[in-house]
Amino acid sequence: MLRAVHLCRTREFASERGDSKGTAEAVARQSELARDEPLRLTTYARLMRWLVGGQVYDVEQGSFRAADIGVDDGRISTIRSGARRESGDEVIDVSGCWLLPGLIDCHVHLTLPTDAGDPAASATRTDAAVALYTAAAAERTLMAGITTVRDVGGWSYVEMAVRDAINAGTCVGPRLFLAGRLLSVTTSTADYYPGMYEVADGADAVRAAARRQLAKGADLIKVMATGAMLSSETEDSRAIQFTLAELQAAVEIAHDNHKHVAAHAHALAGIHNAIDAGVDSIEHCTFADDEALRKMAAAGTALVPTLCAGDLLFRDPEAVATMPPHLLSRMTEFNDVHLAVIRRAHELGVVIAMGTDAGTPGNHHGLNAQECVLLNQAAGLSPADSIRTATVNAARLLRQTDHLGTLDEGKHADVIALRENPLDDIEALARVAMVMTAGRVVRNDL
Ligand SMILES: [Zn+2]
Numbered sequence: 214m215l216r217a218v219h220l221c222r223t224r225e226f227a228s229e230r231g232d233s234k235g236t237a238e239a240v241a242r243q244s245e246l247a248r249d250e251p252l253r254l255t256t257y258a259r260l261m262r263w264l265v266g267g268q269v270y271d272v273e274q275g276s277f278r279a280a281d282i283g284v285d286d287g288r289i290s291t292i293r294s295g296a297r298r299e300s301g302d303e304v305i306d307v308s309g310c311w312l313l314p315g316l317i318d319c320h321v322h323l324t325l326p327t328d329a330g331d332p333a334a335s336a337t338r339t340d341a342a343v344a345l346y347t348a349a350a351a352e353r354t355l356m357a358g359i360t361t362v363r364d365v366g367g368w369s370y371v372e373m374a375v376r377d378a379i380n381a382g383t384c385v386g387p388r389l390f391l392a393g394r395l396l397s398v399t400t401s402t403a404d405y406y407p408g409m410y411e412v413a414d415g416a417d418a419v420r421a422a423a424r425r426q427l428a429k430g431a432d433l434i435k436v437m438a439t440g441a442m443l444s445s446e447t448e449d450s451r452a453i454q455f456t457l458a459e460l461q462a463a464v465e466i467a468h469d470n471h472k473h474v475a476a477h478a479h480a481l482a483g484i485h486n487a488i489d490a491g492v493d494s495i496e497h498c499t500f501a502d503d504e505a506l507r508k509m510a511a512a513g514t515a516l517v518p519t520l521c522a523g524d525l526l527f528r529d530p531e532a533v534a535t536m537p538p539h540l541l542s543r544m545t546e547f548n549d550v551h552l553a554v555i556r557r558a559h560e561l562g563v564v565i566a567m568g569t570d571a572g573t574p575g576n577h578h579g580l581n582a583q584e585c586v587l588l589n590q591a592a593g594l595s596p597a598d599s600i601r602t603a604t605v606n607a608a609r610l611l612r613q614t615d616h617l618g619t620l621d622e623g624k625h626a627d628v629i630a631l632r633e634n635p636l637d638d639i640e641a642l643a644r645v646a647m648v649m650t651a652g653r654v655v656r657n658d659l
Pocket of ligand 1: 320321322365366570
């Protein structure tokens with residue numbers, strides 16, 4: 214359909230070089246032009262790519278319709294049935310498939326190994342080892358149909374090199390939105406995750422720490438409003454950590470820089486502090502009450518449940534067997550409470566954004582779609598609502614609604630194909646047959 218021919222200026226340089234005078238003038242002109250655009254001889258006709266014969270999902274409506282998707286330059290250029298194609302266009306036959314936007318996971322730790330149950334086992338890895346692991350984890354995640362992830366606690370900024378490598382085409386992975394190191398009060402848990410924690414006590418220190426993450430290239434700021442479950446034995450998972458003033462300091466710096474804030478929070482008072490500070494999402498939200506959930510619904514604060522962390526652990530005997538006892542008892546004790554809170558949050562109209570905590574023990578990279586399964590089967594969301602958590606709701610949290618979250622003209626061509634209708638069986642999301650990212654098919658089992 215669209216045929217653009219781009220002629221580079223290389224030919225012009227060649228003729229100038231052929232001039233027997235070989236003038237300094239020509240060389241000067243060459244270097245002047247070289248500053249305008251890179252020297253590449255690229256004469257080509259740009260062809261479109263089509264996904265033909267599939268059922269296209271409307272996330273907002275929660276329904277499918279037969280249509281073809283035309284992709285041009287990495288974005289969706291048209292969606293309609295029977296669209297006219299040019300003879301040279303590339304056609305991918307997805308007849309009988311159910312097409313959805315690529316899924317978005319708002320809570321992962323791509324740098325964390327998932328086999329060991331003891332977090333201390335990963336503390337001594339070299340940065341090179343972490344980088345290789347992270348690149349592989351990113352690829353596995355993308356192949357499972359997760360075309361965008363938000364990483365809320367990396368490892369010595371290694372994940373930023375992976376993000377840049379993915380964007381440069383050096384390796385294959387999802388679109389990455391990164392927090393860098395997570396900000397925390399002084400705690401012994403920092404010894405568990407030395408590459409992940411950035412300790413800051415007091416509002417001014419928090420401001421400086423947030424600025425450091427942004428300077429390193431962070432896309433958001435992650436703060437610890439309360440203790441964690443997978444933390445050191447001396448850290449109380451129900452303790453308040455950052456004060457309201459410290460949380461406000463992080464939000465101030467992030468929002469001033471057009472970034473958002475994710476707050477880890479289990480304990481109720483910490484959840485209230487995070488909402489009152491104006492964070493954009495609350496991670497886990499384990500001990501929320503109705504008052505807190507109503508405040509979140511009114512403020513538009515997203516809830517990122519991470520049900521996978523508690524569920525997938527117990528499906529991996531090795532992770533369970535190697536987990537220190539104090540962690541195992543915490544992971545067992547609060548699962549039912551957490552599920553009830555997520556169910557209630559949905560009833561009260563809290564916006565839920567999908568997040569798995571992939572990277573915790575047994576919570577393997579690439580199993581991310583299990584979160585949608587759990588939201589449906591264990592927390593009572595309909596299949597359509599469950600899919601919304603991993604598409605439109607997640608895109609809104611990432612401030613990417615212009616680019617991600619739905620199959621619409623103008624958005625990134627991030628598309629997954631399923632052989633079964635996920636509205637009939639949500640587990641179909643975990644059996645992806647094709648993955649397209651930015652218009653490029655990176656997996657095709659059709
Ligand atoms: Zn986490």
